[in-house]
Amino acid sequence: MFINTxxxxxxxxxxxxxxxxxxFLTSIFLLVYxxxxxxxxxxxxxxxxxxxxxxxxxxxxxxxxxxxxxxFFVFVNAALFYVDYRVMNVTxxxxxxxTVHLMLLLxxxxxxxxxxxxxIHSRHRLFSGAARTITVFMFLEYFLRFIISTxxxxxxxxxxLLIMEIGDxx
Numbered sequence: 202m203f204i205n206t207x208x209x210x211x212x213x214x215x216x217x218x219x220x221x222x223x224x225f226l227t228s229i230f231l232l233v234y235x236x237x238x239x240x241x242x243x244x245x246x247x248x249x250x251x252x253x254x255x256x257x258x259x260x261x262x263x264x265x266x267x268x269x270x271x272x273f274f275v276f277v278n279a280a281l282f283y284v285d286y287r288v289m290n291v292t293x294x295x296x297x298x299x300t301v302h303l304m305l306l307l308x309x310x311x312x313x314x315x316x317x318x319x320x321i322h323s324r325h326r327l328f329s330g331a332a333r334t335i336t337v338f339m340f341l342e343y344f345l346r347f348i349i350s351t352x353x354x355x356x357x358x359x360x361x362l363l364i365m366e367i368g369d370x371x
Contacts, residue, residue, distance in 0.1 A: 213356040234330035262318025269319040
């Protein structure tokens, strides 16, 4: 997260500086951490028959926070890194970039819900608060990507492509 968005925002725009974003992200963490309930009990991971029951268990909050958080966190960051890599090598357009983000939006909403529900099964309140905060940061990352694609497309995309839509790089 924030691998490509924050450096572009810092280098090419004047929306905010490093100190302001540091204070903002820290205040979000503190707000989420202090509103995270204390850990009730540590959950022993039940054995699931197949992937469907495993995903259902995460959605219902009956899984360990580790199993609910890490697999999708790695997957979504790898997908965003790959999409950004394709954009930097001039093989994706703004429309393709937005399409991939739209395809990942519903799974991110599912992931956020499952992490928030499973966070009561963590060993420490700090881990629960950090996992919840990172899901909030993912939505902030999406917001920054939307700002880059609409307000500052010249900073990230090659606007000389012939397959661009007319209004993408104005």
